Amino acid sequence: MSGFTRHRRSKQVIATFTGFEADLLRSLASQLVELLRNEAAAPVESTDPLEAMLDFDGPTQAPDDPVLARLxxxxxxxxxxxxxxxxxxxEGGLRDGKSRAACTIIDDLEEAGLPPLLEEDGLMIDVELDEDAAHTWMRSFTDLRLALATRLGxxxxxxxxxxxxxxDDPRAQAHDIYEWVGYLQETLVLALQR
Structure with a gap:
């Protein structure tokens, strides 16, 4: 993995992932989506008709999960x-936005050719992102790094x-993943500045 770069002519932000890297990134994004969607606090129903119409019925308590509390x-x-x-x-809108950003990573990887189940050795996935998608990936990388950093302490x-x-320590391997996502984020930021 060489990180993200910007194509001179098309101005697209591009990266090439091995099948393993793309599958790992998809897995991380999927876990984040699952956490965001399944651990949502129970909403508080509003008695105010305007608030009900505008859907201001989000949770009022901080999440119990340390990752969600950090996010x-x-x-x-x-x-x-x-x-x-x-x-x-x-919080409801923020959860939806973070979930959509992580889903963008999943969708973009699959559109680039990542199969639902990774079975092929030597598979390379070329991802091309326009400016908006690149910013979405960058925001989701922040969420992924916060989640990993919180879980690892x-x-x-x-x-x-x-x-x-x-x-061979699993914590070291998880830390390597945290560092790798940081590397991806850094190269994406640099590519967007070009």
Whole structure:
């Protein structure tokens, strides 16, 4: 994987993934979609007809899952009522947007030729993204990295800890995936600047 680049003539953002890389990325995006859709807090039904019409019936409590709490932090620390109201009006839309962004990655990989079940060795997947799709991928990479960092317990300045883990340690392998998604995001940002 060489990362994302921008095609000189078409201005498309392009990358070539091995079948394994594309399947891994699809799996990560699918897991994120599942988490976002299945762990949604129960909505609060509004008695206000205008609010009901505008669908302001989102959750009012912070998510219990640490990843979701990281993806949807409280807006007003120290003011539970304001945080609750903000969450009620925004979290549903934010969840939908994050889910759609992850689905864009899945759809784009499959449109580029990734089969539903990866069975072919040596398969290469060429992905071409227009500017809007590239920005969507970039946002979803942020969500994927936040999710991975939260699950792994990654903190600023703990690089030595991760570097000392043996290669066969599952945590080291998961950290490598976290770093790889960061690399993809970085090359995508650079490609968009060109």
């Amino acid at each position: 949807f932090p409280s807006a007003y620390h120290g003011d539970e009522e304001a945080s609750s109201e903000f969450r009620r009006f925004t 990654i903190e600023d300045g703990d690089e030595d800890y991760w570097m000392q883990l043996p290669d």
